[in-house]
Amino acid sequence: MMIAIVIVTPKPVVNDPQGVTVKQGLASLGFSEVSDVRIGKYIELKLEESSEHAARERVEAMCRQLLANHVIEDFRFDIVRDGRR
Amino acid sequence: MKFGVVVFPGTWSDRDCGWVIDQVLGAELTYLWHKDTDLKGCDCVILPGGFAYGDYLRTGAIARFAPVMEKIGEFADRGGLVWGICNGFQVLCEAGLLPGALIRNASLEFRCEWTNLVVERTDLPFTSKCGEREVLHAPIAHGEGSYFADPATLSRLEQRGQVVFRYCDATGRVVPGANPNGSLHNIAGIVNARGNVLGMMPHPERCSETELGGTDGLKLFRSVAENALQVLVS
Numbered sequence: 001m002m003i004a005i006v007i008v009t010p011k012p013v014v015n016d017p018q019g020v021t022v023k024q025g026l027a028s029l030g031f032s033e034v035s036d037v038r039i040g041k042y043i044e045l046k047l048e049e050s051s052e053h054a055a056r057e058r059v060e061a062m063c064r065q066l067l068a069n070h071v072i073e074d075f076r077f078d079i080v081r082d083g084r085r
Numbered sequence: 086m087k088f089g090v091v092v093f094p095g096t097w098s099d100r101d102c103g104w105v106i107d108q109v110l111g112a113e114l115t116y117l118w119h120k121d122t123d124l125k126g127c128d129c130v131i132l133p134g135g136f137a138y139g140d141y142l143r144t145g146a147i148a149r150f151a152p153v154m155e156k157i158g159e160f161a162d163r164g165g166l167v168w169g170i171c172n173g174f175q176v177l178c179e180a181g182l183l184p185g186a187l188i189r190n191a192s193l194e195f196r197c198e199w200t201n202l203v204v205e206r207t208d209l210p211f212t213s214k215c216g217e218r219e220v221l222h223a224p225i226a227h228g229e230g231s232y233f234a235d236p237a238t239l240s241r242l243e244q245r246g247q248v249v250f251r252y253c254d255a256t257g258r259v260v261p262g263a264n265p266n267g268s269l270h271n272i273a274g275i276v277n278a279r280g281n282v283l284g285m286m287p288h289p290e291r292c293s294e295t296e297l298g299g300t301d302g303l304k305l306f307r308s309v310a311e312n313a314l315q316v317l318v319s
Contacts, residue, residue: 010188014233015267017193066150069143069179071186072233 001082002047004059008068008075009040043067046082055079086313087113089127091157091173093148094119098134098170098290105293110306119151128313129166130157132173134226134288144187144229145176154180166210166313167282171227174274174284183277183284184242185234187227191267195228199298200265200287202273203253206246209276210312211283214304220257221250221301223287225265225273230286232268232275239269250274250285 010016019037026034045062049055059077068075088106092099099116107114115125119137124130137148148154154176161167161182169177177183190196202223204215215221234242242248250273254263264271266286274285289302 013235014188015191015231017189017191017267021193066146067142069146069186071178071184071235072188 002049002052002055003080003082004045004047004055004077005080006043006045006059006063006067006075006077007040008043008063008073009038011072011074014072040073052079052081086129086310087115087125087127088309089115089117089124089130091117091130091132091153092119093135093137093151095137095139096133096135096172098172098288101288101290102131102133102170105290105303105306109293109303110310112306112310117153119148119153121153122156124153124156124160124165127165129168129309130160132157132167132169132176133290134171134173137172137176140172140175140229143179144172145179148172148176149180158182161277161282164279164281166309168211168309169282169284170288170290171225171230171286174286175229177282177284182282183275184238185232185275187229187286188231188233189229190227190231190265195226196230196265197224197226198265199224200273201253201255201257201263202250202287203257203259204250206249206276209249209280209283209308211276211305211308212249213312214308218257220253220255221287221304222299223289223292223302224298225287226291227266227286230268231266232270232272232286234269242272242275243270245278247275247278248272249276249283250287 018039023037063075251271292299293303
């Protein structure tokens with residue numbers, strides 16, 4: 001069993017009003033060192049797959065076809081064996 | 086002339102569109118279920134507003150894989166009229182039938198209000214009954230209607246005249262203050278290069294009777310009704 005941990009983020013050129021708002025919130029709490037905030041998505045997938053290489057290819061395809069929209073989002077992911085987290 | 090209105094789980098504006106089509110316009114209407122695999126001889130397919138499949142993951146992200154969408158893609162390829170309103174526009178972008186994407190409003194608020202739209206194309210089957218640079222009064226109701234496209238796509242849209250509606254003030258001036266959601270270039274609606282697939286965030290079906298505060302939306306339905314039969318579908 002494999003677990004894929006997918007992170008989807010808005011592309012740098014895409015305006016992220018949630019990030020801007022959270023940055024303002026942090027600043028008002030005194031965390032003035034925060035110069036930028038970007039808010040994305042965390043997606044965890046359990047895969048019935050034993051080969052990490054195969055899992056990687058499949059997850060890449062899932063990200064391209066559904067999990068991320070290439071117009072506005074970037075994605076990255078890690079594959080870990082279940083039980084080793 | 087037959088309109089088809091697509092219903093996904095979570096669609097909410099299907100009956101509003103249907104009412105305008107059969108009660109106000111007097112045209113033939115059929116509803117298309119998301120699992121349908123034939124378009125029942127429709128001359129124009131409308132993807133209405135709502136939250137198809139709960140808008141989970143992203144607006145329109147799951148809806149684009151519905152069985153009916155494959156047929157709508159083929160219909161659009163043959164030149165058939167496809168009209169996405171609000172959530173329907175989001176679905177068309179996700180499906181790749183229109184360029185760009187619709188992201189969270191810059192204000193982070195769900196905006197439900199009247200807007201003014203300047204019509205920049207009147208040579209389309211969707212807008213032929215509008216005047217040159219006419220200002221339409223139409224409501225919006227969305228949280229994710231901020232139009233985004235990368236700079237190359239945006240400049241291509243502008244060069245080819247694919248921007249159909251822009252948010253403007255009451256006199257037709259396209260100014261930042263008239264932009265309700267942060268859309269690039271005040272874009273409220275675009276058409277594909279061929280001119281047969283239209284997406285727009287405002288709701289023409291909610292301004293097609295005087296009782297609802299305006300009838301500008303009916304101009305678009307009338308345009309389609311007049312032109313759909315002349316559009317060649319091979």
